[in-house]
Amino acid sequence: MKGSFFVLVVLAIATINAQPVANNNTCLAANVLTPYNLVSQSAAISNNGTCTNFHSTAGACATPGSVANAMTVHNNWLAMKAQDAQNYALQYINATVYWQTQNKVINATTPAPSNNNPSNWWNNLTNTLTNWWSKISNRATGLFKNASQWIQNVFNNNVSNIPNCLNAWGNITNGAFCLSSSASSFMWSTNDARCPGDLSLGVDLNSTGNALNNCASLMDTYCQLTWGISIKNTTAPFNQTFSWGDNGLSNAWCQSMQSAVVCGNACQSNVYTLLVEAFRSHWLRFVPSAQATANLGTFLNTTNAPNTFVPVQAAAGAKSMCLFATTTSPANLVTIGSRSGQPSRKYETSSVARFFGLLVSALFALMF
Helix, strand or coil, X not given: CHHHHHHHHHHHHHHHCCCCEEEECCCCCHHHHHHHCCCEEEEECCCCCCCCCCCCCCCEEECHHHHHHHHHHXXXXXXXXXXXXXXXXXXXXXXXXHHXXXXXXXXXXXXXXXXXXXXXXXXXXCCCCCCHHHHHCHHHCCCCCCCHHHHHHHHHHHHHHHHHHHHHHHHHHHHHHHHHCECCEXXXXXXXXXXXXXXXXXXXXXXXXXXXXXHHHHHHHHHHHHHCCCCCCCCCHHHHCCCCCCCCCCHHXXXXXXXXXXXXXXXXXXXXXXXXXXXXXXXXCCCCCHHHHHXXXXXXXXXXXXXXXXXXXXXXXXXXXXXXXXXXXXXXXXXXXHCCCCCCCCCCCCCHHHHHHHHHHHHHHHCC
């Protein structure tokens, strides 16, 4: 099985890298840059602090102001996606109770604990997540008796990595804007089978994959709630219940990532390849929209059969840049992005009070 997985990855890479073109210290054409709101110009040295070491050496092929503005708009969009990511993470709790109900672990008459006043656990809840399970388990107490620590880790890792994931995503996107708008030497394509018509950039696999690995926890939650597949735990129970694609990450992608992660260090490059493959600068396919998450939450608070769920289909919010791994002039977008001139972003999801306010909203229906 492991050998067949490697063959599939090799075939996938061959498809992804559909005839990339080398850009040898020239500018990309205006029709390639304009869709990303980059105002094309002849290569010109710029020292205004935007894309240091690229615009100031090779020259800027787009007006520095348009490049800086495009990065700012994207980073502001990511800040809004942080809220979507947080709301989606909370559905993991609803999903565990829904799963219990569907699999006859609990039913509508299963009692909540005697201390079931929401204000009691709310007032005692600390500003960390270390004991969230014991505080909110209520009707779900009997679920996963031996796996409660695992459930806690899935939730905690997701929430704590939201800022790390979005920071990496934003930094790589900043690097993509800098690289594509410079008269540098790099590999690119608009014939990527995964992103037809979009600009794909050739990147260094290790640095890019390592940075995107900050998103693995969020992807794990998505794969579980969408396909019942945990990329980190092959014994997760949700595969008996959840399977409702929404045009985000595919079932095949989640299965391949699980195989690569479970394989361990020997398959680290496969993990990185899949992460690079999943990148769309303006589309986090593992963070559903607010509308999609609200639709999911409403369904999870019913006892309706899984096959009756109709998910909101995901779609790109804007034209994206994509990535492919290459060993020919590979770009280290992590380093390039760190020199973009953009202010450091932490992508804080919200204050502690607001977070637990959302937690109350997500769980209130389950308290009785």
